[in-house]
Amino acid sequence: MSYRKAFIVSNALMLASFIWAFVKDFRAEWRPYQAKYYQMSADVLEKKAAAEKDEKKAAALKVEARKMRSSPMEIKQIIANDLGRFDRCVTCHVGMDEYTNPSLKNDFKENPYKSHPKIDEALVKAHPFTKFGCTSCHSGQGLATQVEPAHGWVKHWEKPMLKGAHIQGSCVKCHGDFENLKGAEIAAQGKKLFSKTGCQGCHAINGWGGVVSVELGDIADKPFERIAGYNFKNIVMDGKELKNEHHHNEWNLQNWILAHLVNDPAKVTPNDPFAHYNAEPIPPSGMPDFTQELSRADADAITAYLSGMTKEEVIPHRYHVSAPPAKEPALSGAAHGKFVFAKYGCQGCHGLDAKIGRRRFNAAGEKQAEYDEKMPEKEQLAQMNLGEEPTLPKLVGTYTHDELIHKIEMGVPASDAKKWSPKGPMPMVYMPAWKGKISKQELADLSTWLRSIAVKDESGF
Amino acid sequence: MNKLTLIFAAALLGASYAAPVRAAEMTEKEKAMTNPYPNDFGPESLPDAVLKSYPANVQAGYKKLTSPKAGCAQCHSAARPLNSRFVEPEGGIDEAKQEAALNKMKKEQPELFKDGTVWQIETKVWSRYVKRMMSKPGCNLQKADGKSIYEFLAYDSIKRKTGANAASWAAHRKGLVDQLKAKNPKRYEELKEAKDL
Numbered sequence: 169m170s171y172r173k174a175f176i177v178s179n180a181l182m183l184a185s186f187i188w189a190f191v192k193d194f195r196a197e198w199r200p201y202q203a204k205y206y207q208m209s210a211d212v213l214e215k216k217a218a219a220e221k222d223e224k225k226a227a228a229l230k231v232e233a234r235k236m237r238s239s240p241m242e243i244k245q246i247i248a249n250d251l252g253r254f255d256r257c258v259t260c261h262v263g264m265d266e267y268t269n270p271s272l273k274n275d276f277k278e279n280p281y282k283s284h285p286k287i288d289e290a291l292v293k294a295h296p297f298t299k300f301g302c303t304s305c306h307s308g309q310g311l312a313t314q315v316e317p318a319h320g321w322v323k324h325w326e327k328p329m330l331k332g333a334h335i336q337g338s339c340v341k342c343h344g345d346f347e348n349l350k351g352a353e354i355a356a357q358g359k360k361l362f363s364k365t366g367c368q369g370c371h372a373i374n375g376w377g378g379v380v381s382v383e384l385g386d387i388a389d390k391p392f393e394r395i396a397g398y399n400f401k402n403i404v405m406d407g408k409e410l411k412n413e414h415h416h417n418e419w420n421l422q423n424w425i426l427a428h429l430v431n432d433p434a435k436v437t438p439n440d441p442f443a444h445y446n447a448e449p450i451p452p453s454g455m456p457d458f459t460q461e462l463s464r465a466d467a468d469a470i471t472a473y474l475s476g477m478t479k480e481e482v483i484p485h486r487y488h489v490s491a492p493p494a495k496e497p498a499l500s501g502a503a504h505g506k507f508v509f510a511k512y513g514c515q516g517c518h519g520l521d522a523k524i525g526r527r528r529f530n531a532a533g534e535k536q537a538e539y540d541e542k543m544p545e546k547e548q549l550a551q552m553n554l555g556e557e558p559t560l561p562k563l564v565g566t567y568t569h570d571e572l573i574h575k576i577e578m579g580v581p582a583s584d585a586k587k588w589s590p591k592g593p594m595p596m597v598y599m600p601a602w603k604g605k606i607s608k609q610e611l612a613d614l615s616t617w618l619r620s621i622a623v624k625d626e627s628g629f
Numbered sequence: 630m631n632k633l634t635l636i637f638a639a640a641l642l643g644a645s646y647a648a649p650v651r652a653a654e655m656t657e658k659e660k661a662m663t664n665p666y667p668n669d670f671g672p673e674s675l676p677d678a679v680l681k682s683y684p685a686n687v688q689a690g691y692k693k694l695t696s697p698k699a700g701c702a703q704c705h706s707a708a709r710p711l712n713s714r715f716v717e718p719e720g721g722i723d724e725a726k727q728e729a730a731l732n733k734m735k736k737e738q739p740e741l742f743k744d745g746t747v748w749q750i751e752t753k754v755w756s757r758y759v760k761r762m763m764s765k766p767g768c769n770l771q772k773a774d775g776k777s778i779y780e781f782l783a784y785d786s787i788k789r790k791t792g793a794n795a796a797s798w799a800a801h802r803k804g805l806v807d808q809l810k811a812k813n814p815k816r817y818e819e820l821k822e823a824k825d826l
Contacts, residue, residue: 525766528766531766531767532765532766532767532768533766533767534766534767536767555766555767556766557766558764558765558766559766562764563761563764563765565760566757566758566760566761566764567757567761568757571757574823574824578823578825581664583660583663583664584664586703586704586765586766586767586768588767625760627760627763627772627775627776628722628772628776629722629756629759629775629776629779629780
């Protein structure tokens with residue numbers, strides 16, 4: 169080919185690519201939404217103009233309608249510098265764009281046309297969109313201008329849009345006083361339930377709580393890659409099994425947290441208790457099964473609370489609202505001891521009010537059949553699942569006051585447990601040493617309460 | 630493939646199959662030695678001569694204690710109670726009588742109260758411990774068995790660790806503490822700090 173011909177061909181290719189780019193942009197996903205919004209708004213204005221008896225007002229409305237109809241099609245963007253947000257959500261959600269819709273109100277019912285709900289509330293007034301953007305509360309991918317990517321439902325986007333109650337996790341990120349905040353009631357309830365069920369006995373938050381399992385102060389930053397996709401095949405939510413495809417919409421952090429509350433965690437993370445794939449048997453998740461104690465709404469509330477546990481997001485100091493720690497009730501003696509038991513999450517393992525020990529995989533328990541290595545694995549698994557933590561009223565009467573304090577201070581290693589299956593895994597959950605974490609007075613009152621609930625000694629010696 | 634290669638491959642396969650099972654399945658003695666107490670370095674049984682000198686009902690308690698299927702040894706090595714520093718004063722199940730016996734011991738044998746790593750003399754100490762072990766989930770001990778084991782431990786603790794046998798017990802117990810210090814200094818320091826030596 170001569171240089172002349174090559175030059176012509178390359179020019180033709182360049183022209184074609186320009187045309188292709190122009191067509192692609194012309195057919196962008198956001199354009200029909202924006203066009204329809206302008207059209208719908210103009211129709212509303214014209215209807216208002218027709219109904220208006222005052223001619224001047226009617227004329228003004230008609231002008232407004234004309235302007236709306238001829239509004240330029242454009243990418244709209246909120247630049248929230250302080251929070252590092254560049255959000256183009258208002259390109260489609262035009263009703264929430266303060267420039268196109270200064271009142272931020274309209275009568276449209278459907279997304280993406282409707283205005284922001286609860287617009288009259290202090291909530292939105294305190295968080296002007298131009299300062300906060302959209303994704304600082306809702307999450308999602310602010311720069312994207314297509315439906316799936318913009319909502320964060322695409323591969324490698326770690327913070328997809330928060331749905332329903334879970335959005336209240338965003339209040340928790342900045343508001344230390346979220347428990348008393350209007351609009352954050354579900355997250356506040358989540359914190360209460362987290363504490364009531366004793367999650368803090370095993371999971372510390374920002375250093376406060378037990379060390380048995382992962383610290384949750386940054387759980388909202390957990391990368392998806394650390395949530396094994398195949399585990400999602402074990403999750404049933406609202407009667408439906410979630411897809412186990414990596415990067416599927418359902419494969420997100422909120423579902424991962426929820427999964428541990430609306431399913432038996434031992435089924436969500438079954439691991440390898442018979443050492444089929446590992447050098448040693450690995451027990452399933454040691455987390456108790458809370459499905460009988462927590463409703464779906466409770467689980468959503470805890471998920472909302474934990475969705476606010478982030479360390480990764482850069483939130484300037486002046487955006488934080490601090491709050492003093494909650495005041496503890498003025499109690500003493502056994503009554504205070506009962507409060508201390510709940511405060512440190514002892515019920516996470518020993519049950520509400522210490523009434524019954526929760527599951528401890530492969531620990532020996534009272535309900536198990538005798539171990540038989542010839543038993544099929546499925547039956548062995550069921551027996552291992554019947555292992556239990558000590559039921560304290562049966563045990564605490566065998567300690568003196570000082571011995572009990574010492575025991576709580578020193579903790580109990582996992583190796584102290586008698587295994588049901590000698591070949592099975594070491595029971596995973598253990599009692600951490602609480603020395604230095606629980607004050608002397610709290611320990612004394614805790615011991616007093618525990619000994620007060622001890623069952624009567626009928627051993628005869 | 631020659632014969633030697635085949636044997637080597639078979640040995641490797643066998644080892645890879647056996648290793649996981651072995652790692653998970655530890656004897657109680659091995660398990661105890663992962664977080665040992667000085668007691669665990671001592672013998673797991675009493676000399677026949679000592680045992681024969683005990684009354685029949687006490688001997689029966691010993692048999693139950695050491696029974697690998699139904700006794701204490703189902704959860705931990707029998708060395709742990711047999712070499713323990715615990716001593717329960719005489720007086721049976723009557724705590725007031727035990728208290729009186731304890732006060733008598735304090736007057737007559739004050740040396741037994743000087744080193745807590747050798748003797749920990751407390752009323753009802755064995756009673757509490759046996760009941761505590763019986764209260765653990767999965768403990769198969771029946772009430773009568775527990776009582777029998779308790780009777781042995783209480784009797785044995787007085788006979789073998791005090792009076793004429795105090796000096797030999799002290800030497801034995803100090804030897805166990807020294808063994809722990811030499812073999813597992815970290816654990817020794819841990820127990821010392823926890824006042825649980």
